[in-house]
Amino acid sequence: MSTQADSGTVEQLGEWKQTRYIDLRRKLLGLKVKDSYLPVLDEHIRQVAERFAQSNFVLQFEDVFPDQALFCELFSEANGIVSEQIPDSRAENPQPSLIKKAANAWYRYSSMSDIAQKIGISWEALSLCLKNAFHPILVRYSEKLSPLVKQDSWRQRVCPVCGGKPDFSFLDREAGARWLICSRCDTEWLFLRLECPFCGNQDQDSLAYLTDGKELYRLYTCEQCRIYVKAIDLRRTEGEVLFPLERILTLDLDRQAHEAGYQPGW
Numbered sequence: 527m528s529t530q531a532d533s534g535t536v537e538q539l540g541e542w543k544q545t546r547y548i549d550l551r552r553k554l555l556g557l558k559v560k561d562s563y564l565p566v567l568d569e570h571i572r573q574v575a576e577r578f579a580q581s582n583f584v585l586q587f588e589d590v591f592p593d594q595a596l597f598c599e600l601f602s603e604a605n606g607i608v609s610e611q612i613p614d615s616r617a618e619n620p621q622p623s624l625i626k627k628a629a630n631a632w633y634r635y636s637s638m639s640d641i642a643q644k645i646g647i648s649w650e651a652l653s654l655c656l657k658n659a660f661h662p663i664l665v666r667y668s669e670k671l672s673p674l675v676k677q678d679s680w681r682q683r684v685c686p687v688c689g690g691k692p693d694f695s696f697l698d699r700e701a702g703a704r705w706l707i708c709s710r711c712d713t714e715w716l717f718l719r720l721e722c723p724f725c726g727n728q729d730q731d732s733l734a735y736l737t738d739g740k741e742l743y744r745l746y747t748c749e750q751c752r753i754y755v756k757a758i759d760l761r762r763t764e765g766e767v768l769f770p771l772e773r774i775l776t777l778d779l780d781r782q783a784h785e786a787g788y789q790p791g792w
């Protein structure tokens with residue numbers, strides 16, 4: 527996936543009935559790295575890509591945080607959008623060092639409760655702002671680095687570019703192989719169909735999937751960790767599929783999963 531997929535999704539969402547949720551997602555997906563920052567960011571990515579090409583490694587926080595001012599600006603824009611719709615989620619001019627600390631904790635999947643308290647918003651709102659501030663930066667990394675991933679030898683449960691967890695997947699058109707999609711940078715990677723991408727469970731009796739009448743979408747579930755991941759079967763689609771849009775189109779699957787007692791894994 528790419529910045530083009532994000533732009534295509536923003537365009538399509540613009541034509542939908544503007545519920546609060548759609549409006550929020552459309553505005554957040556519209557966040558972009560300013561043109562004036564692109565040369566700095568691209569030079570940083572070029573240097574990282576050189577190392578990445580030699581030995582695929584999961585990027586660390588220091589690799590993806592090239593410029594504090596760039597990140598703080600995106601964070602502030604994300605917070606502006608989020609605070610329009612979520613009460614009490616406006617961060618009142620947090621120190622850049624605090625934002626960096628929060629970004630570091632988020633990237634490492636560490637607890638953010640203490641930092642959220644210092645910033646004065648809930649950790650859920652903070653996490654949403656950080657995820658969306660990071661998104662345009664990480665997608666740019668993914669565009670350059672994901673073509674370098676050795677797909678045949680990766681097969682791990684985390685994203686080969688940023689180490690993020692998957693929040694969507696697809697079965698490919700050629701052989702129905704399952705690919706996971708990173709919740710943070712949209713990188714796609716090949717993964718076993720008969721293994722839970724969260725706990726590694728391979729016991730077929732405790733892995734299952736539900737599907738809709740048209741068998742276009744699937745909800746993969748695991749009884750061991752009670753986590754689910756959504757999928758689209760590309761063998762049943764025609765034309766281009768925008769995964770950022772599919773995430774939103776399949777909200778009803780999330781609802782069904784929650785009602786059945788499963789949690790998202792990211």
Ligand SMILES: [Zn+2]
Nearest residue numbers: 685688708711
């Ligand atoms: Zn990723």
Ligand SMILES: [Zn+2]
Nearest residue numbers: 722725748751
């Ligand atoms: Zn599991």
